[in-house]
Amino acid sequence: MKTMSSRERILRMFEHREADRVPIVDRPWGGDTIARWHREGMPENVDYQDYFELDKMRVLYLDISPRFPEETIEETPEYIIHTTVWGETRKTLRSSSTTPQSLDFAIKTPDDWRRVKARITPSRDRIHWRSLKTDYAKWRHEGAFFMPSLFFGFDVTHSYMVGFETMLIALIEDPEWCREMFAHQLEVSLAQADMLWNEGYVFDAMRWPDDMGYKNNQFFSLDTYREVLKPFHQKAIDWAHAKGIPAYLHSCGNIRPFIPELAGMGLDGLNPLEVKAGMDSLEIKEKFGDRLLLHGGINTLLWEDLDAMEEVIRQQLPLLMKNGGYLFGTDHSIPSSVSAAELKHIIALVKEIGSY
Secondary structure, three states: OOOOOHHHHHHHHHOOOOOOEOOEOOOEOHHHHHHHHHHOOOOOOOOHHHHOOOOOEEEEEOOOOOOOOOOEEEEOOOEEEEEOOOOEEEEEEOOOOOOOEEEEEOOOOHHHHHHHHOOOOOOHHHOOHHHHHHHHHHHHHOOOEEEEEOOOOHHHHHHHHHOHHHHHHHHHHOHHHHHHHHHHHHHHHHHHHHHHHHOOOOOOOEEEEOOOEEOOEEOOOHHHHHHHHHHHHHHHHHHHHHOOOOEEEEOOOOOHHHHHHHHHHOOOEEEOOOHHHOOOHHHHHHHHOOOOEEEOOEOHHHOOOHHHHHHHHHHHHHHHOOOOOEEEOEOOOEOOOOOHHHHHHHHHHHHHHOEO
16 A cells, blocks of 8 residues: 555544554653653754654644733742733743643633623634644645644633633533533634635644543533533534534543443544543444544553553554554653653554554
């Protein structure tokens, strides 16, 4: 079989067809990983996807923020406390790629939300048209798989807008407020996506992030999912399908009870299949592999142990790649504990074992 572009490989996986080989799509976790690879020989001006010969998946993040002014409140050698365009006050450590600590949010009540909502409107100036024109031409020339990212739902709302505790309480005590936020976020996201599409920027898929689980469990019940969040996921899927493209969800944690719902709604792709949280990529492949493209599912904790990784790749990859429908990757992202040499070894082995 002839050598394919990243776009051709990934599209075949969404179609549950074999390609020349399994696509390898992953990203580093934070700046520390990239910094390590630079120390180990990766040139500063080279994209890590080019350096490691990974498949190219280009994501354009759509802006639905309230566009609050960003301000630095405190700086020390160890951390920065600052505000974000979302109205969040956060503490970010300088020395490690940790998740920032949320200290405060502009939205605490439904009334706060309705004041902030007026700042979240679709507009052409949210899109950097000049750079997009150049980038899009480059992505198409290099054969990359291109998809914008919607921003809406549980994860975006609690992470950036209201905070985790407020979000969980609202799901039970004021679900209508949650629906109102999800609906407006999605409406603005899709309006931005329509602007791109109508200008001729054709997508290969539509994605969105919505982490709904943690280790061994979900943040809310299946009933809550069905009643509050599912209708908005369905609308995003329907929008993508109306354009003739797949819908792809990134959802960390253990979301096993939600998978039959997602597959039944027509979702086309699921990532990252977090093994360390209790997800079983082989089980999901067996039950849903004819309907869902699976991306990831290789335990991040093993990637610095080449013997363990080789065993997993040789045992699991032939099963996961069967009949297409699989993108190789970690069950989240590549940590700084993985050296450039180790990553090159893993990629070479995947290309060997993962050839059709």
